Amino acid sequence: MTTLHEILASLSPTVQGEVRTKLQDLSRHSALTFQAVHNLNVESRLSEECWKILVQNLIVATNANAQHHAVTMALRPYTLRGPEVSHSQFGVLGHAVTMTAFVHLLVKLRYYGCYESAHRAILNKLRKSLAVTKRWWGHFEIGRFLLWSTFNPDSITGRPFDGFSGSADEIRGLLGLDRNDRYDPLLLFEYTLPAGEGGRFPTVAEAYSGDSWSYFFRPAPATAAYGLTMPWPEYEERIPRPEIVHRVLKVSNLVEPLHRVS
Amino acid sequence: MNRPRVNEVGEIDLESVNALSRTDLGEWIQDRLKGRDLFVPSDPRDGQMPHYLLSLLYPKLSRQVREDFQSIVVGFVRDLLRHRDPSWHEEAADELFMLLNSLLPSLSNKATALDLLLEIVEGGSFPANARPDLRFRALQGIITLRHRTDADFWLRQLREGGERYYSVFLEGLSLVGISVLFESIEKIKWTQHLSDALLAILPNLLEEYGAGKVAMAIEENLSRLSPEARKTMIELLEDEELAPMGKFVSTSHSRVRPKPRESSYDWVDKTVVLGNLAARSIPEEVKTEVVAEVIPSSLPASLPGSGAQIQPFPLFANLSPAEFEEVTSAAHEKVLPRRKRIFIEGDPIREVHLLISGWVKVTQLGPHGQEVILRLVGPGELIGAPDLSVGKHHLTTAQAIEPSTALVWKASVFESISDRISSLRRNMVRILGERLQEMDARFREMSTQRVGFRLSHELIRMMNQLGRRTDQRVEIRLSREELAQLTGTTLFTVSRLLSQWEQQGILKSSREKVVVYDLQGLKNVTDEL
Numbered sequence: 001m002t003t004l005h006e007i008l009a010s011l012s013p014t015v016q017g018e019v020r021t022k023l024q025d026l027s028r029h030s031a032l033t034f035q036a037v038h039n040l041n042v043e044s045r046l047s048e049e050c051w052k053i054l055v056q057n058l059i060v061a062t063n064a065n066a067q068h069h070a071v072t073m074a075l076r077p078y079t080l081r082g083p084e085v086s087h088s089q090f091g092v093l094g095h096a097v098t099m100t101a102f103v104h105l106l107v108k109l110r111y112y113g114c115y116e117s118a119h120r121a122i123l124n125k126l127r128k129s130l131a132v133t134k135r136w137w138g139h140f141e142i143g144r145f146l147l148w149s150t151f152n153p154d155s156i157t158g159r160p161f162d163g164f165s166g167s168a169d170e171i172r173g174l175l176g177l178d179r180n181d182r183y184d185p186l187l188l189f190e191y192t193l194p195a196g197e198g199g200r201f202p203t204v205a206e207a208y209s210g211d212s213w214s215y216f217f218r219p220a221p222a223t224a225a226y227g228l229t230m231p232w233p234e235y236e237e238r239i240p241r242p243e244i245v246h247r248v249l250k251v252s253n254l255v256e257p258l259h260r261v262s
Numbered sequence: 263m264n265r266p267r268v269n270e271v272g273e274i275d276l277e278s279v280n281a282l283s284r285t286d287l288g289e290w291i292q293d294r295l296k297g298r299d300l301f302v303p304s305d306p307r308d309g310q311m312p313h314y315l316l317s318l319l320y321p322k323l324s325r326q327v328r329e330d331f332q333s334i335v336v337g338f339v340r341d342l343l344r345h346r347d348p349s350w351h352e353e354a355a356d357e358l359f360m361l362l363n364s365l366l367p368s369l370s371n372k373a374t375a376l377d378l379l380l381e382i383v384e385g386g387s388f389p390a391n392a393r394p395d396l397r398f399r400a401l402q403g404i405i406t407l408r409h410r411t412d413a414d415f416w417l418r419q420l421r422e423g424g425e426r427y428y429s430v431f432l433e434g435l436s437l438v439g440i441s442v443l444f445e446s447i448e449k450i451k452w453t454q455h456l457s458d459a460l461l462a463i464l465p466n467l468l469e470e471y472g473a474g475k476v477a478m479a480i481e482e483n484l485s486r487l488s489p490e491a492r493k494t495m496i497e498l499l500e501d502e503e504l505a506p507m508g509k510f511v512s513t514s515h516s517r518v519r520p521k522p523r524e525s526s527y528d529w530v531d532k533t534v535v536l537g538n539l540a541a542r543s544i545p546e547e548v549k550t551e552v553v554a555e556v557i558p559s560s561l562p563a564s565l566p567g568s569g570a571q572i573q574p575f576p577l578f579a580n581l582s583p584a585e586f587e588e589v590t591s592a593a594h595e596k597v598l599p600r601r602k603r604i605f606i607e608g609d610p611i612r613e614v615h616l617l618i619s620g621w622v623k624v625t626q627l628g629p630h631g632q633e634v635i636l637r638l639v640g641p642g643e644l645i646g647a648p649d650l651s652v653g654k655h656h657l658t659t660a661q662a663i664e665p666s667t668a669l670v671w672k673a674s675v676f677e678s679i680s681d682r683i684s685s686l687r688r689n690m691v692r693i694l695g696e697r698l699q700e701m702d703a704r705f706r707e708m709s710t711q712r713v714g715f716r717l718s719h720e721l722i723r724m725m726n727q728l729g730r731r732t733d734q735r736v737e738i739r740l741s742r743e744e745l746a747q748l749t750g751t752t753l754f755t756v757s758r759l760l761s762q763w764e765q766q767g768i769l770k771s772s773r774e775k776v777v778v779y780d781l782q783g784l785k786n787v788t789d790e791l
Contacts, residue, residue, distance in 0.1 A: 031270035100318060107402065108360060110426060113433035114406035115364055117466045124465035129710075135497070136461045179273045180315060211297040212315075215272035233271060 001083070003044045007051040015059065022058045026067045032215055033064070036071070036208055043204045043219045050078040050205070068213075075205040080146055082201035085226045085244050090199065092255055093149035093191055093244070094160025095142065096171050098184040099260070102142075111140055122187070122258075130257045138252035142189055146206060147248055149199065150175060150229070150241045159256075161188055168261045173232040174241050176216030190256040191249055199244035202227040206245050263289055274315070280324045287327065288334045291316060295338075295361065296354040317364040332369055335362050339378055352395070359399035366406045379403045398427050405433050413442045420450060428459035436463065440471045444483040452491045460494065477754035496758065572669070575642040576693055577616060580685045589679055589686060593669040598622075604645060604660040604668075611654050614676040615645040620666020623744070624658045635747040637700070638663075638724075644693060664739070708750050716749040717759050718787045721769075725778060738776045745776070763787060 008016045027037035040054075057070035097105075103118045112118035125133045152158030164171050168186040172179075193199060201224075207217035216230040228240040264286045267278040282290065294316055320331060338358055341347045350358065362375070369375055382400040401419060404411070416434040423431055435443040447456065467476050480495045487495070572578065578586055595618070598604060604615060607627060622639040624646060636658060639645050645660045645668065671679075680687045707716055724738045740748075746756045760771040768783040769776055778784055 030268060032268070032272060104317075104360070104364075107363070110398065111429055111462055113402050113430035113463075116367070116406070117433060117463065120469055121462065121465050124469075136464075139458055140462075178315075179271055180318065184318070 001045050002048050002051065003042075004040055004051050004054070007048060007055065011055070015055070019055050019058050022061060022067055026064060026071075029064045032213055033068070035215065035217075036204070036213055039204050039207065039217060039219055040071070044222060045082045045201050045203045045219065046078055046205060047081065050074065050081070053077075071208055072210070072213075076209040078203075078205040079209050080200055080245060080247060081205060082203040082245070084198045084200055087193075087198070088156070089226055090151040090242070090244070091156040091158070091192065092160055093151050093193065093199070093246075095147055095149050095189045095191070096161075096175060096177065096186045097142075097189070098177075098181045099187055100184050101181070102187050105142075105144060106140070108144070109141060125258050126260055128257065130254060133258055134252050134254065138250060140251045141248050142251060143248040145210075145248065146245050148175075148202065148206070148243055148245050150243050153242045160190055166261055170235070171261065173235040174229060174238060175243070176214075176230045176232065178215070179232065185260050185262045188259040188261060189254060190259075191253040192255055193246060193249070194253060197246060199226075199246045202243055202245045265290060274319065276319075276322055279319065280327050282327070284330045284334070287330055288337075291331070291334055291361075292338065295357040296349065296351075316361055320365065321368075328368075329370065332365060332371075335365060336369075336371070336375060336378070339375075343378060343382060352393070355393070356395055356399060359396065359403065363399065363403045363406050366403055372407055376404065376407050376409055379407075394424065398423070398430065401427070401430055401434065405430065405437065408437060410437050413438045413446065417446050417449065420446060425453065425455035428455050429462045432459050433463050433466070436467055436470070440467065440475055440479045441482070443467075444479045447491070448483055448486050452488045457490070457494045477752045480754070572616075572618060572642075575616070577642075577644065577686070577689050579689055581683065581689075585683050585685065589683065590669070592675050592679060593671045596668050596670045598662040598666040598668060600662055600665050602662045602666075604662065605656045607656055607659045609656045611656055611673050614671045614673055615660075616669040616671075617641050617643055617645055618667045618669060620662055620664040622660050622666060623663050624660050625747070626658050633747055634750070635744060637697070638748075644690070663744075713749065713751045713755055714759055714787070717745065717751070717756060718763075718784055720745065720749050721776065721778065722781075722784060725781070736778045736781070738778065739774065740776065741774050742771065 008019060011019075023037050023040065027034045054071065054074035057074045058067060061067040061070040099119075099122065102122065103115050106112050106118040106121070107115055112121060125137065128136075149160070151160045152162050154162075161171065164174070168184070169182055171177075171186055171188075172181065201220060202217070203219060204217075207214045216232065218228075218230045220227045227243040227245070229243050231238055231240060264282055265278075266282065267275040269275065279287075320328060323331065335358070338347075338350070339362055342350045342355055342358065366372065366375060379400040383397055383404070401423075411434070413435065416431055416438065419434065420428070420431040432443060432447075435446050447460070450456070464476075471479075572590070573586060578589065581589065593616070596615075598620065604622065605611075605613075617639055619641050622645050624636045624639055625633050626636055627633055639660070646656055646658055680690065707719065711719075721738065724740060725736045742756045742760065743753050746753045749756070760769065760776065763769050763784070764771060766783065766787075768780045768787065769778045771777070
């Protein structure tokens with residue numbers, strides 16, 4: 001594991017200068033890219049190989065859109081490659097997703113024929129016991145590429161959403177989810193990782209490898225035992241929540257019934 | 263080229279979207295769908311699709327921009343269909359169709375969109391083996407538009423379209439008809455994919471057609487289906503019945519219900535005694551044992567309405583002889599033939615009824631007209647909630663299920679008496695409290711227990727209340743439909759469970775009664791569930 005800074009230091013001054021200029025250009029584009037470039041500079045949990053590909057991609061990128069694309073394409077193969085988070089740190093994991101996003105996911109993954117059907121099916125499952133939900137939906141995946149989870153940092157037996165007052169926007173704000181989703185109810189999933197499955201530190205690879213980048217992400221400090229969320233400005237006084245990433249799980253891994261908060 | 267503004271925390275400025283020209287809007291939508299847009303954030307953590315924010319944003323836009331938005335998206339689909347724009351690569355085309363499908367319900371020109379979708383599925387532009395996902399998304403759109411094509415169309419898709427799209431094909435078939443769906447299932451090989459797809463869409467079938475119709479469609483096809491299919495379908499219904507009481511009880515069964523048979527009721531006297539015992543606070547386990555096992559079958563005849571018989575009723579507890587006399591003298595006795603409706607939901611409350619003998623069911627109608635039995639009222643109990651406030655209406659319907667007799671007061675008279683006699687009012691409050699507890703217990707059972715447990719438990723409870731003991735058996739005169747209404751399940755499931763227990767020699771059932779031969783066996787079944 002190394003940093004972009006260390007990789008650049010090993011390259012010729014010309015290449016160094018060119019890459020730094022490209023990153024500066026990108027960071028001037030918007031608040032999002034400013035934060036992203038800052039995060040690329042402080043990230044220390046990715047391999048040398050990943051940074052080298054990023055450098056190669058950036059050198060040939062001529063404008064902001066191309067630079068954005070260069071970063072995305074370089075990072076995409078390196079998702080779920082951060083260091084493992086010790087299993088002793090967490091028990092039950094929690095994942096929050098907006099109702100609308102989950103409806104779209106169910107249609108995208110071909111579980112339902114239209115949004116209305118998917119929406120009705122979710123409402124139906126909210127009334128069902130865990131056993132019934134698992135029997136019906138056990139094979140359904142609850143994400144597309146990877147999952148971000150939080151957990152209770154105070155107790156390994158605690159529930160992941162303990163300590164929240166219960167409003168969807170508070171959860172959204174503390175977990176650093178998209179602000180454009182405000183007022184959309186959140187669905188909460190609680191599950192444990194299957195044996196042999198590990199959780200990992202989230203890195204810039206997970207934050208910036210999608211088609212759209214996440215505003216609220218920062219790499220965890222070097223001494224942290226797990227990732228930490230970047231809350232919305234109005235929650236900046238609150239303690240960030242733990243976060244890890246892991247591969248997509250299925251409904252059969254849930255340990256509590258599906259829950260909705262508004 | 264103008265783009266929407268985004269603030270420093272990633273929020274899209276709606277005004278800036280509304281201010282875009284049609285060309286700029288089109289460029290921006292296209293860039294979003296093709297993954298080329300840098301400016302609008304979303305959360306990639308959950309693998310959200312680029313179009314996701316667009317469809318979330320769409321309803322918030324001005325009317326003019328929404329119309330532009332619609333025509334731009336339909337235009338892109340047309341371009342794709344005519345192969346005019348090769349830059350709609352596979353993933354981008356998928357996103358475009360997802361966006362179109364999310365717009366379809368509010369689209370002003372649905373007919374044009376439907377024509378395009380049908381052309382993609384059936385026209386020659388995309389052969390069946392090329393871009394299967396595109397065909398699939400087009401089929402999703404057809405379903406979204408609730409377009410009821412014929413069964414053959416969907417059956418063809420089901421046979422040729424591939425297992426991964428089963429849930430969509432089944433949804434399409436269900437639009438044609440619930441029977442068509444199950445008949446079609448029978449025509450293709452039962453696989454795990456098919457089972458999963460059916461599981462996925464069942465809530466929608468129940469919502470669309472009601473459990474009654476679904477149960478009947480399954481029942482009609484059950485014998486023709488493979489054992490795996492049969493098992494899955496039975497599980498489907500059982501799971502669904504864990505929903506709150508009566509949610510899925512349908513009236514559709516009433517069409518197949520036979521005309522009630524008249525029979526002789528020579529056991530009214532005993533039910534009075536059983537009812538009295540049941541009304542007192544005797545522990546459940548004692549009632550089960552004592553009432554079912556110890557009460558002799560040859561009880562002395564009692565006289566309905568006589569003071570000695572009704573004085574122990576909970577309503578009259580702690581009343582002095584004078585007060586008791588005052589209360590009862592203001593009432594008159596009424597004979598209620600079987601099936602007589604005592605009051606109907608919505609009727610103004612004019613009278614107060616105290617049941618002396620017989621049994622009455624108190625029911626409520628669900629939003630779709632389905633009848634749910636809230637409780638069975640036995641001797642010694644007030645029928646319905648005695649809310650005497652002026653202008654109040656009955657919230658339930660009461661109907662005698664046996665020839666019965668009741669003491670009846672005018673509501674205004676009963677109210678003035680209860681104002682004077684505080685013990686009477688206290689008794690009424692206590693009775694209402696007990697009823698609430700009973701309802702809580704039943705609600706808990708409905709929410710948490712499987713249907714088999716609920717039915718066996720209800721039968722044991724009924725044996726105490728309604729059971730007629732003859733030789734070594736107890737007869738419960740309730741129809742299967744009434745048992746289904748009491749346990750918040752379907753006629754289909756009640757029939758299936760009763761048949762199962764019949765095979766085990768625990769009971770024998772017919773349409774209008776259940777005869778329990780083996781109380782212990784029934785208890786064992788309950789314990790096992």
